[in-house]
Amino acid sequence: MFITFEGPDGSGKTSQIAALAKHLEQLGYSLLTTREPGGTVISDQVRRVLFDLKNTTMRPRTEILLFQASRAQLVEEVIRPKLQQGTLVLCDRYADSTLAYQGYGHRMDLVQLRTVIHFATGGLKPDLTFLLDLDVEEGLRRRARGGDWNRLDAYELTFHQRVRQGYHELAHEEPERWVIIDASQSFAQVQAVLRETVLSRLPPR
Numbered sequence: 105m106f107i108t109f110e111g112p113d114g115s116g117k118t119s120q121i122a123a124l125a126k127h128l129e130q131l132g133y134s135l136l137t138t139r140e141p142g143g144t145v146i147s148d149q150v151r152r153v154l155f156d157l158k159n160t161t162m163r164p165r166t167e168i169l170l171f172q173a174s175r176a177q178l179v180e181e182v183i184r185p186k187l188q189q190g191t192l193v194l195c196d197r198y199a200d201s202t203l204a205y206q207g208y209g210h211r212m213d214l215v216q217l218r219t220v221i222h223f224a225t226g227g228l229k230p231d232l233t234f235l236l237d238l239d240v241e242e243g244l245r246r247r248a249r250g251g252d253w254n255r256l257d258a259y260e261l262t263f264h265q266r267v268r269q270g271y272h273e274l275a276h277e278e279p280e281r282w283v284i285i286d287a288s289q290s291f292a293q294v295q296a297v298l299r300e301t302v303l304s305r306l307p308p309r
């Protein structure tokens with residue numbers, strides 16, 4: 105089973121995934137956690153180019169293709185082989201991030217984006233996607249407090265609002281794949297929903 109986690113910057117995805125992974129491992133599930141962009145040596149190199157603060161002239165098309173380059177390598181080198189072995193794969197961001205950020209955020213054509221995503225992933229789609237949904241301003245505040253600022257965070261507030269709206273539209277289109285969680289709840293509350301949902305879809309151990 106392939107599970108992805110989406111949401112705005114600062115929604116707590118990364119620490120929630122770590123806690124969920126630990127819990128599932130304790131229950132005896134074999135799993136792999138990874139993230140985008142990154143997750144392989146080559147994909148991590150691409151990530152550095154994407155987030156280098158010096159790359160202020162990077163064009164949206166360049167950005168799109170670099171995200172797909174990172175993704176293509178991750179899918180072929182890691183995700184597909186692991187899924188074939190029956191390993192549960194948890195991925196911090198995946199193709200829906202491209203649709204939300206580059207599509208809705210930068211207003212790049214969604215049909216074209218779906219084509220390049222399909223090329224990069226070979227059509228691999230998640231079985232389950234969580235949206236850790238958070239008010240945009242609260243997300244940016246949390247992110248600024250953490251001090252972990254990257255080149256993409258510098259876009260204006262309305263960009264992040266379009267991203268959030270985009271996630272909601274994507275979730276609405278495929279309600280059977282998406283589960284929306286209010287990420288303003290406590291860490292424990294969010295974690296409980298994640299555990300409950302995943303365990304209800306996995307074969308018992």
Ligand code: TYD
Pocket residue numbers: 112113114117118140141171196197198199201202203205206254256257
């Ligand atoms: P990252 O530092 O990994 O943090 P987080 O996932 O916790 O926000 O930043 C990833 C950034 O890259 C984030 O701003 C979303 C963006 N992104 C895209 O714009 N398109 C994509 O396809 C992906 C995978 C990420």
